[in-house]
Amino acid sequence: MTHEGVGPRPADPQGAYRNPVVNYSLPDPTVVRGDDGLFYLYATENIPNVPIHRSRDLVNWEFIGTAFDNATRPDFEPQGHVWAPDINRIGDRYVMYYSMSRWGGEWTCGIGIAVADRPEGPFDDLGMLFRSNEIGVQNSIDPFYIEDDGHKYLFWGSFRGIHAIELTDDGLAVAQGAKPQQIAGTAYEGTYIHKRGGYYYLFASTGSCCEGLKSSYTTVVGRSKYLMGPYTDRAGRPMADNHHEVVIHGNHDFAGTGHNAELVTDDKGQTWILYHAVSRANPDGRVLMLDRVTWRKGWPEVRGAEPSRLAERPAWKHRTRKQD
Template identity: 35%
Template sequence: MKRIRLAATLAAAVLALLPTTAQADVTYPDPRPITGQQIIHDPTVSHLKNGQYVAYSTGGVIGARLSKDGRQWDDAGNAFAEPPSWWYEYNDTGDPWAPDLSYRDGTYWLYYSVSSWGSNHSAIGVATSRSGLPGTWTDHGKVFSSEKTDTWNAIDPGVIRADGKLWMAFGSYWTGIRMVELDPETGKAVPGATVHHLATRPDAPYAVEGPYVVRHGRYYYLFASYDTCCSGVNSTYRIRVGRSTSVTGPYVDSTGKPLLEGGGDLLLAGHGRYIGPGGQSVFRDKGRDWLAYHYYDAEDNGTPKLGLNELSWTKDGWPTVR
């Protein structure tokens, strides 16, 4: 009996040293309260020159939401009235995924993916608009593509200007996250561009995707979604981050572990009703950085919804969510 009591005491002591789910949950803040049309997947958000906020997403023909204050969001149709014909080369429904919205040289640029589930026969396309509003986009075709013989998957674009050049991070499974240089005039991949490798997981299926790179101080920060999306309350998505002094890497986490070896600091994970946060992007508004993502609402049958959290930065330069 003494041995049993001693074993129980030791087990309790060990468990006391381990974080409980409840303790872990409180380390992650809830998303900013919003109203209106909250349903979204893989959001990219921007504060447009006309004063409105826009969010584009997977779903529809690149689904659109508009807001006057970043809190009340209204359905605004789609970026395009109908899919460009070349999209049907990659799936039967002309279904686009995971857009990325950016602004440079007086023009809004909308990058997006076309593919089919479980295939790396994929392409990234680009469209432009002077206003950034839904219904105003002109498509310019393929930016970069991948085939089943490639070891990467050309979806989930994230564009950044760095050191006078234009770059696009991309990737989903198939050995992880990659990057290529773009021609700033056309917005398309430089012919023969080197495909840089930024992040992966140690083992197949290399479950990391949705890269987004931002500059803060002297570092570039790579945000990515790890594990499994698109399964409602069973989704295990979480957002990790690493940094580098070069946009093409190598990226490491705060312990120095390379993201090419499975590293990455955990920035945001599921907690409470907010399951599987991911599909993230970052936007700057009124001098503050914001993380946009989707989560699956456990109190609404796992419906994907828009999450917004302000990003703050520690003294040693690492992002945290508020």
């Protein structure tokens, strides 16, 4: 697949990679590792019907198709688009939660579910899980699924508070009697929670996502000893009151650094974060970025709290993978 306006990339030094790792628009990434050992990435549908990309190393990505076609794409929100998918392996299936929304439709948007037997699809749309005006949470977008202590939960929300709710054992419906619980304040969207060393780390994005080079999107984090919080910054101030630590902000090369995917650990135990940004060299859309996360005194950090331009690649052992 080709993309207009994207020129040839300079050769990278041996053992290094260059940001962006995909130099065309792939906003709001989510990633899962398939049974074949390859990584599959999904994004907001700037490419219609939810683009799917595949990689062996998190650096080199190939477009392999879309989750839906024109006949199978979700349609419960009239004139809506699929935003910010979240991909998961639940049992023997790949389950994608997605936002279905149109710009400004904060009470009619909602979260839907699609399933597939393989990460490359095709996905079977199961329709709406809930809608904003039914669940009572305005702007119900940006889903994130997590399993904890034998239970399954969905987190979601966008600048109207981050909320969570328990799901059924198969992850395909809201648990009987479950009610939304607010987890964090009104400064955030794009939730992702990572468990490490006895803490839950709530990553989120704050600021404006979609104003091109004026975008102020910033990746932030808080932590808690409990999945449902309270999440706080280093000083113990609560995310419920919009306190947090900055993980990645913009720099002279990139603006709007936010909406990270799931963290990935390489074969050396190093942690990596995928996210999107607006490139000052190619400002049309939100390109795919990759950076290493280090852990210092129990907190995640990216070097300089800003995107790298040229950095050392993730470490992977040489393996032969079957690729259909």
